[in-house]
Amino acid sequence: MTEPRSLDPNSGTAASPSSAPTPPVPLSGTQRRYRESLWIERILRRETVGGMLLLGATVLALIVANSAWGEAYFGLRSTYFEFAFGDISWQISVGHFAADALLAIFFFLAGLELKREFVAGELRDPRKALVPVVAAVGGVLVPAAIYTAFTLDDGPEALNGWAIPVATDIAFALAVLAVVGTSLPIALRTFLLTLAVVDDLMAITIIAFFYTTDVQPAFLLAAFGGLVVYGFVAQRYQEFFRLRSTAAWFVLLPIGLVVWFCMYESGVHATVAGVLLAFTIPVRAKGGDEDGLGPRMGLAEHFEHRFRPLSAGVAVPVFAFFSAGVAVGGWDGLVAAVTSPIALGIVVGLVVGKTVGVLAATWLVTRLPGVSLPKGMQWIDLLGLALLAGMGFTVSLLISELSFGQGTLLDDVAKVGILLGSLLAAILASVLLLARNRQYQRRSAQERIDSDGDGIPDVFEDEDALG
Numbered sequence: 001m002t003e004p005r006s007l008d009p010n011s012g013t014a015a016s017p018s019s020a021p022t023p024p025v026p027l028s029g030t031q032r033r034y035r036e037s038l039w040i041e042r043i044l045r046r047e048t049v050g051g052m053l054l055l056g057a058t059v060l061a062l063i064v065a066n067s068a069w070g071e072a073y074f075g076l077r078s079t080y081f082e083f084a085f086g087d088i089s090w091q092i093s094v095g096h097f098a099a100d101a102l103l104a105i106f107f108f109l110a111g112l113e114l115k116r117e118f119v120a121g122e123l124r125d126p127r128k129a130l131v132p133v134v135a136a137v138g139g140v141l142v143p144a145a146i147y148t149a150f151t152l153d154d155g156p157e158a159l160n161g162w163a164i165p166v167a168t169d170i171a172f173a174l175a176v177l178a179v180v181g182t183s184l185p186i187a188l189r190t191f192l193l194t195l196a197v198v199d200d201l202m203a204i205t206i207i208a209f210f211y212t213t214d215v216q217p218a219f220l221l222a223a224f225g226g227l228v229v230y231g232f233v234a235q236r237y238q239e240f241f242r243l244r245s246t247a248a249w250f251v252l253l254p255i256g257l258v259v260w261f262c263m264y265e266s267g268v269h270a271t272v273a274g275v276l277l278a279f280t281i282p283v284r285a286k287g288g289d290e291d292g293l294g295p296r297m298g299l300a301e302h303f304e305h306r307f308r309p310l311s312a313g314v315a316v317p318v319f320a321f322f323s324a325g326v327a328v329g330g331w332d333g334l335v336a337a338v339t340s341p342i343a344l345g346i347v348v349g350l351v352v353g354k355t356v357g358v359l360a361a362t363w364l365v366t367r368l369p370g371v372s373l374p375k376g377m378q379w380i381d382l383l384g385l386a387l388l389a390g391m392g393f394t395v396s397l398l399i400s401e402l403s404f405g406q407g408t409l410l411d412d413v414a415k416v417g418i419l420l421g422s423l424l425a426a427i428l429a430s431v432l433l434l435a436r437n438r439q440y441q442r443r444s445a446q447e448r449i450d451s452d453g454d455g456i457p458d459v460f461e462d463e464d465a466l467g
Contacts, residue, residue, distance in 0.1 A: 050312025051175020054394070057317035058324040058419070065325035074407065077322050095406050098322040099398055102315040104260055104274035106394065107204060109311045110170065111278025112300050114197045119283040121194075131365055131373065132194040138361025139195070139389050140166040140202050143353030150345030158342055161403040161414055163206045165349030165421065167395035168199040171316060173388050176426055180433045183440040185376035192385050195358070201275070203395045208272045211402040215267040223262035223273065230255045231280030234299060248299055249306060269402065316394060323397040324419065326412045334416070342410060343417030350390040350421030351428070358386035384433040390425030392418055 064073045077095040084090075092100070118124060143165035151158040173196055177189060234252060256277050264270035282298040328334040337343055362382060366372055373382065396418045404410035 050171045050316065051178075053313060053317045054169075054171055054175075054320050057320040058393075061321045061323075061325035062419075065327050070327055073325055074327075077325070077407070095322050098319040099401060099406070100264055100270040101260070103319050103394075103398060104271045105307060105311045105315040106319075107200070107271045107274035108278045109304065109308060110197060110200045110204075111275035112281060112304050113170075113193075114201055114275075115279055115281065116283050116300055116304075117194060117197060127370070128374070129194065130371060131362060132191050133198050134365040135191075135358045135362045135386075136168075136195045136198040136202065138357035138359075138364075139168070139199060139354050139386070140357070142357030142360070143349035146349040146353040147345035150341045150348065154341050157404070157410065161342060161346075161400060161410070163203070163210065164396050164399050164403060164414055164418065165346050165353060165392055166199070166206065167203045167392045167399065168196045168354070168389045169391045169393035169395065169422070170196045170200060171312060172391045172393050172422070172426070176388060176391070176430060177385075177433070180430045181437050183437050183443075184381070184433065185440065187374040187376040188381055188385060191374055191377065191382075192388065195385070195389060199389070200395060203399070204272060204275050207269050207399065207402065211399070212268045216265060219262045219266035220268065223259050223266055223268075226255060226259040226262060227273075227276055227280065230259055230277055234280050235282055249303065271398070320394065320397070323401065323406075324415065326415045326419075328412075328416060337413045337416040338420060340413050342413050343420070346392075346396070346414060346417030347421040347424065350392050350396075350418075351387070351424050354390035354425070355383070355386040358389055359383065380432075381436055384429050384436060387425055387429035387432065390429075391422045393422045396422070 061073075064070065078093055080091045080093050081097065082089055082091045117129075144162050147165050148159060148162050151161070170193075173192060174189075177184070177192060181188065230252060233255065234248070256273075259277060260270055260273045263273035278300075281300045281303060283300045284298045328337060338347075359382065362373070373379070397415060400411055400414040400418060404414060
């Protein structure tokens with residue numbers, strides 16, 4: 001009688017029960033890079049949705065602020081919530097809640113992305129990280145210098161907004177790139193992601209050091225004490241609480257809220273708490289081994305999956321709705337705002353300063369021996385990314401409010417400049433990158449050919465065959 005045969009779940013064919021399972025074939029370096037590129041593409045496609053929601057919230061805010069509902073809109077933004085605990089009460093306006101609390105979620109995600117890049121991404125290799133990091137530094141210094149030159153004769157109050165054009169909006173920039181760059185090399189996407197994350201780190205550092213007033217040492221010490229507890233629990237949650245990664249946030253969230261509150265009361269902008277909390281989250285799982293696609297991811301990846309929809313779908317759009325609403329006062333008011341030194345400094349800083357800063361810094365660093373542009377990227381592509389980095393928006397709106405005060409005349413003028421500059425940067429970048437995208441489409445189609453059906457395009461296998 002014939003011995004019964006079982007079905008091999010991997011191949012779908014009959015296999016003898018006595019036969020040993022076939023060990024997985026190790027991936028080559030090129031195949032692993034290809035798999036990683038697919039993972040990056042999936043992340044960037046998700047950013048498209050967040051970018052569209054952000055754009056929709058901005059347009060809605062501008063329409064409402066300049067309509068018959070404008071008074072109700074500004075009244076709602078100035079409405080205060082009061083939380084009472086016995087004889088102790090605490091108040092925060094709707095506008096400040098959006099900027100200080102909801103935007104902390106955005107910066108928490110930015111901190112997770114930055115730490116992941118340092119631990120398991122491009123920033124892990126100093127040689128690969130050097131070019132986009134230096135490019136980000138140039139993209140901060142030159143716009144700040146341009147804004148300062150435009151407002152130098154307008155007094156210290158205007159000069160206080162020098163940091164407004166230094167930021168790059170991750171959500172908007174990646175959304176535009178995902179829409180117009182379907183066939184662009186993965187190197188461009190990785191370069192922009194690294195540049196934007198480092199850019200945001202510098203922006204939050206500027207906020208912490210230059211836009212902090214009236215520091216309360218007791219609350220600041222309490223915030224850092226809570227941060228130590230949060231980090232300890234984040235690193236040892238499995239050992240002490242026997243929790244899965246997907247449930248750890250139940251324990252960490254209350255501690256994080258205490259840290260945020262103490263940071264808010266300390267005088268340091270509360271969004272700084274989001275970045276600092278993110279830096280304590282482990283990126284790799286305990287005992288994480290290679291799983292064929294690099295190191296196993298830890299708690300940071302679970303938090304990204306859990307909080308990214310909240311950030312992209314709620315926190316950032318709500319912040320944009322309450323921050324982007326500017327009553328321009330008709331055509332005359334718009335012209336007056338756009339032609340003011342503050343707005344001009346922001347527009348030129350975002351569109352010209354970012355472009356010149358990123359390109360010049362990249363050119364200088366690539367003069368060093370052994371340093372060059374990432375493989376697959378050309379200088380014309382970098383020009384498109386440099387223009388795209390001029391989309392300041394979210395962080396620029398925040399710095400404007402910190403510079404001039406939410407809802408003030410100078411804040412409104414600055415926001416007009418931010419919106420106009422970000423729009424111009426997006427249009428110019430889109431035109432250039434769409435042209436480049438058409439040139440890459442034929443090459444991209446060739447790279448998708450998989451003659452043997454093994455899931456790896458032939459061009460990648462050819463690279464392995466060539467050594």
